[in-house]
Amino acid sequence: MKTYRQSAILELVSRQVVRSQATLRQQLAARGITATQATISRDIKDLGLVKRAVDGAYQRVQTEIPSTAVTGDRVRRAIVEYLCRVDRVQQLLVLKTDPGQAQAFALDQAAWPELVGTVAGDDTILAVMRTERSARSLERRLERWAKG
Numbered sequence: 001m002k003t004y005r006q007s008a009i010l011e012l013v014s015r016q017v018v019r020s021q022a023t024l025r026q027q028l029a030a031r032g033i034t035a036t037q038a039t040i041s042r043d044i045k046d047l048g049l050v051k052r053a054v055d056g057a058y059q060r061v062q063t064e065i066p067s068t069a070v071t072g073d074r075v076r077r078a079i080v081e082y083l084c085r086v087d088r089v090q091q092l093l094v095l096k097t098d099p100g101q102a103q104a105f106a107l108d109q110a111a112w113p114e115l116v117g118t119v120a121g122d123d124t125i126l127a128v129m130r131t132e133r134s135a136r137s138l139e140r141r142l143e144r145w146a147k148g
Helices: 002-015 021-030 037-047 068-082 132-147
Strands: 049-051 058-060 083-089 092-097 115-120 124-129
Touching: 002 021, 002 037, 002 058, 021 037, 037 049, 068 083, 068 132, 083 132, 092 132, 124 132
Parallel strands: none
Antiparallel strands: 049 058, 083 092, 092 124, 115 124
């Protein structure tokens, strides 16, 4: 439950302005997660959240994260080099790669908002998109990149 609650807290503070623990507690309750003020306080400390000087909202401490452009370039290179085929089933994309190359794609790090998540095996990646339309769009983009 702690991991689930903390994940929800991170999602909340990344998507909206949350200035107080009381607001955070209300937002969690709206998701069906009950937590005491003391628990939320510990979670904030565990997650390394700090208040922004600009508006007093909680945020994660900034750490060195590769830029979206750098990560996107790495994903694009992997697509060009290893992608064999893309199959779309509604809002799911199945990407086939050369054996042992699925992990090289790191699609999650590309920070594409339409991408919910991925599961990668040895030569297959399952990408879950938010909508069928976004899956179709990403499918075309990946195929365009793969064809050079």
